[in-house]
Amino acid sequence: MTTKPTPNPNDWQPETRLIHGGTVRSPFGETSEALYLTQSYVYQTAEQAEARFKDEDPGYIYSRFSNPTVGMFEERMRLLEGAEACRATATGMAAVTSALLSYLRAGDHIVAARALFGSCRYVVEELCPRFGITCTLIDGRDIGAWETAVKSNTKAFFFETPANPTLDLVDIAAVSRIAKRAGALVFVDNVFATPILQKPLAHGADVVIYSATKHIDGQGRCLGGVVLCSEKFLKDHLHTFLRQTGPSLAPFNAWVMLKGLETLPLRVRAQCDTAAKVADHLRKSRHIKRVMFCGSPDHPQAALAARQMTGSGQVVTFEVDGGKAEAFRFVNALQIVLISNNLGDTKSIITHPATTTHQRLKPEARAELGISDGMLRLSAGLEAFEDLARDLDRGLAAI
Numbered sequence: 001m002t003t004k005p006t007p008n009p010n011d012w013q014p015e016t017r018l019i020h021g022g023t024v025r026s027p028f029g030e031t032s033e034a035l036y037l038t039q040s041y042v043y044q045t046a047e048q049a050e051a052r053f054k055d056e057d058p059g060y061i062y063s064r065f066s067n068p069t070v071g072m073f074e075e076r077m078r079l080l081e082g083a084e085a086c087r088a089t090a091t092g093m094a095a096v097t098s099a100l101l102s103y104l105r106a107g108d109h110i111v112a113a114r115a116l117f118g119s120c121r122y123v124v125e126e127l128c129p130r131f132g133i134t135c136t137l138i139d140g141r142d143i144g145a146w147e148t149a150v151k152s153n154t155k156a157f158f159f160e161t162p163a164n165p166t167l168d169l170v171d172i173a174a175v176s177r178i179a180k181r182a183g184a185l186v187f188v189d190n191v192f193a194t195p196i197l198q199k200p201l202a203h204g205a206d207v208v209i210y211s212a213t214k215h216i217d218g219q220g221r222c223l224g225g226v227v228l229c230s231e232k233f234l235k236d237h238l239h240t241f242l243r244q245t246g247p248s249l250a251p252f253n254a255w256v257m258l259k260g261l262e263t264l265p266l267r268v269r270a271q272c273d274t275a276a277k278v279a280d281h282l283r284k285s286r287h288i289k290r291v292m293f294c295g296s297p298d299h300p301q302a303a304l305a306a307r308q309m310t311g312s313g314q315v316v317t318f319e320v321d322g323g324k325a326e327a328f329r330f331v332n333a334l335q336i337v338l339i340s341n342n343l344g345d346t347k348s349i350i351t352h353p354a355t356t357t358h359q360r361l362k363p364e365a366r367a368e369l370g371i372s373d374g375m376l377r378l379s380a381g382l383e384a385f386e387d388l389a390r391d392l393d394r395g396l397a398a399i
């Protein structure tokens, strides 16, 4: 029997990388990726155990450090993103916290866009300062504000683009140039764009973070997170921090995420198409004041969206004509779109940010972010658009 040459995943298109990338088969030759539910690993001899702990034998030691199923997921994500290194974590927030805290020290300073996911804002606004890491929050859309906020001890820039829920964008390339001059690293929370529609590393960012809970699983099952970075960042900062503090992704969850990645491009593109139709549908109603969607020409940063994203994203944010009462009437009239705070799911989901994801913020902070009481965020799923349109009409009629 002749053995086939080993293919090089770098020659593959993203869709192919997401099906075959990172797969390591056991001697049984399974088609689907194997699920290794094991805490630790057995050594042939005491000498082998010693060698492994000394890093002289390449095998596994303990699943807090590494696991074959988690390793397959990390390699597949690495190939998709085009990064040098990847580590998976238990949640998106574990990824954010580990990426920042593994790198920053007391006396350092972060500049962050204020339009951050609520828990990310807690990390930079409340948690980091407790350990002597200060933070300046700015309007991420304003390039000048990044420049002005830089101090001699600025070590990190942190933002998400598009931002939740307003879909404001940050110019990754322009902000990364300012960071380079300041000697700071750029951390991008790329959840809303997904790894399919935006590649922050190609625009100059240093570290990319995902909540795999969202589109990567995409079917509402498991929590997970991902950090993508350079070999150097991994070696100097992240590797030891993750091993010693232990926010590890469970093998079962990694296996679910691997399956999610196989269909990610199909799901994201179909969801973007549906989101565009939802945006158009809502725009036609006199009960809707404003529709925000990264794919529409009237997005205030449409040119930037076209430059750094290869698709619209699947979130549509809109303001009903009225306040909380009208928004609640809209939401409560829906029968197919679910009321939940997740996004990127096959099921369409609607959220009232002011009373849920952003209720922790003071009203002034919400106003500063442009989050009104009449604002709703819709994550388009994979249902037939005709059914969603009828559902939205139920909501519009209830306003």
Ligand SMILES: *Cc1c(COP(=O)(O)O)cnc(C)c1O
Binding pocket: 091, 092, 093, 094, 117, 119, 120, 160, 164, 189, 191, 192, 210, 211, 212, 213, 214, 223, 224, 225
């Ligand atoms: C959900 C989310 C997170 C946190 O992810 P978890 O998996 O819930 O911990 C971080 N950033 C953004 C933009 C998110 O949407």
